[in-house]
Amino acid sequence: MEKLKTFKPAMTPAIRMLFCLAFLLSLCGQPGTARAGVWCRGDLHAHSNYSDGDSPVAALVAEAERLGLDFFALTDHDGSLKGVPLHWSDPGYTSDKLVLLYGMEWTTISGHANVWAAAPFDYAPLWQAHRNHDPAATAAAMHEQGGLFSINHPEEFVICPWQYPVPEDTDCIEVWNALYSLPSMSRMAVHVFWDNLLQDGRRLTAVGGSDTHHLKKVFSLFYDLAMPTTWVWAQERTAEAILAGIKNGHVTISYSVDSPRFELAVDADGDGQFEIMMGDAAPEPSDAELSMKLSVIAPDNETAPTSGIARELGSEEIQALRKGGNLFANSVKKNKSSNIRRDERYLACVYKNGRLYKAWRMNGAASIAFSAPVQAGDYFRAELMGLPKMPLPLRLLYGYTIAVTNPVYIDPPIQ
Numbered sequence: 294m295e296k297l298k299t300f301k302p303a304m305t306p307a308i309r310m311l312f313c314l315a316f317l318l319s320l321c322g323q324p325g326t327a328r329a330g331v332w333c334r335g336d337l338h339a340h341s342n343y344s345d346g347d348s349p350v351a352a353l354v355a356e357a358e359r360l361g362l363d364f365f366a367l368t369d370h371d372g373s374l375k376g377v378p379l380h381w382s383d384p385g386y387t388s389d390k391l392v393l394l395y396g397m398e399w400t401t402i403s404g405h406a407n408v409w410a411a412a413p414f415d416y417a418p419l420w421q422a423h424r425n426h427d428p429a430a431t432a433a434a435m436h437e438q439g440g441l442f443s444i445n446h447p448e449e450f451v452i453c454p455w456q457y458p459v460p461e462d463t464d465c466i467e468v469w470n471a472l473y474s475l476p477s478m479s480r481m482a483v484h485v486f487w488d489n490l491l492q493d494g495r496r497l498t499a500v501g502g503s504d505t506h507h508l509k510k511v512f513s514l515f516y517d518l519a520m521p522t523t524w525v526w527a528q529e530r531t532a533e534a535i536l537a538g539i540k541n542g543h544v545t546i547s548y549s550v551d552s553p554r555f556e557l558a559v560d561a562d563g564d565g566q567f568e569i570m571m572g573d574a575a576p577e578p579s580d581a582e583l584s585m586k587l588s589v590i591a592p593d594n595e596t597a598p599t600s601g602i603a604r605e606l607g608s609e610e611i612q613a614l615r616k617g618g619n620l621f622a623n624s625v626k627k628n629k630s631s632n633i634r635r636d637e638r639y640l641a642c643v644y645k646n647g648r649l650y651k652a653w654r655m656n657g658a659a660s661i662a663f664s665a666p667v668q669a670g671d672y673f674r675a676e677l678m679g680l681p682k683m684p685l686p687l688r689l690l691y692g693y694t695i696a697v698t699n700p701v702y703i704d705p706p707i708q
């Protein structure tokens with residue numbers, strides 16, 4: 294096998310400084326200020342024939358370009374490559390349309406994790422940590438080089454669930470891996486895994502990953518790049534800014550590249566502007582009540598139309614939904630507005646501290662404003678349920694989830 298020879302041993306100081314600058318700039322949004330930025334959509338998890346995929350790197354990049362993605366991370370298994378990320382130097386790993394990230398799937402018998410950086414980096418310490426079965430050392434080595442560490446499919450029961458403790462340097466949890474119903478059959482289990490960490494005060498970003506292995510063989514009928522799509526609000530369309538957006542939780546996930554985007558925002562200072570976005574924290578207000586807004590945004594629109602209709606569910610229906618399972622699907626089916634397309638009938642759900650808090654039957658792209666009592670330490674996140682635009686057999690595999698947001702957090706009051 295050809296030796297890797299062209300990469301520098303680590304991220305250069307200039308690149309590291311750029312990453313840090315983007316990270317610091319992204320923290321500058323304060324309540325009341327409008328923040329410039331752009332939503333970038335992409336896929337953070339895919340495999341080529343350098344590991345166990347069926348297609349060459351160039352074919353995956355071409356597919357990502359065809360789908361109109363903004364960013365893409367090829368994450369071949371480190372075990373298949375014996376710790377040498379040859380896919381990064383493949384001549385096909387280049388694009389003038391996409392922002393390409395430099396990724397690898399850290400693949401051990403007790404758990405998988407994706408790592409991403411804005412530039413090629415030294416994988417040797419991560420490979421050493423792989424052989425030591427040491428995810429904490431892996432995550433620390435990734436941070437040392439300015440990248441991110443994300444636990445993959447933690448509740449996957451067929452292949453490889455996460456069985457280690459969650460390292461302190463963990464940045465993300467892949468809450469949506471490929472088909473939401475299969476192979477993990479565990480949407481709720483993954484959310485419990487993530488919510489337990491959030492309840493411990495860990496502000497870990499939820500991301501999605503298609504885990505695409507096949508563009509040609511039969512599995513390509515079920516998996517495609519950007520199913521799901523991870524949307525990242527970035528200050529600009531660069532690798533550094535996209536990674537900073539992920540780190541800061543400015544992320545929402547949709548089932549595919551042409552499905553709606555779902556957002557949760559908070560008006561922290563009562564001026565009618567919902568300036569606190571997902572991943573951010575609002576200080577506990579003096580009257581302990583905060584205004585929030587949910588928005589369903591069509592993928593080709595910048596703003597949500599206001600013509601949609603929403604009806605809030607009563608407490609009995611909420612109690613019933615808390616039992617979970619097929620009740621969500623049944624509730625989606627009950628949304629029988631005659632003049633709205635089936636794929637625009639939604640159940641919009643808000644979770645407070647991991648527990649279903651409010652829900653609305655909703656038609657069309659719309660916004661819902663509501664207020665909620667809050668106290669420091671709370672977090673709110675949202676999910677949009679509905680009928681994904683796909684044939685029935687595929688829908689059974691994907692489930693009824695349209696989109697999942699990251700949380701907004703409540704900090705102690707400003708003294």
Ligand SMILES: [Zn+2]
Pocket residue numbers: 398405445446453
């Ligand atoms: Zn994996």
Ligand SMILES: [Zn+2]
Pocket residue numbers: 338339340398504
């Ligand atoms: Zn994978």
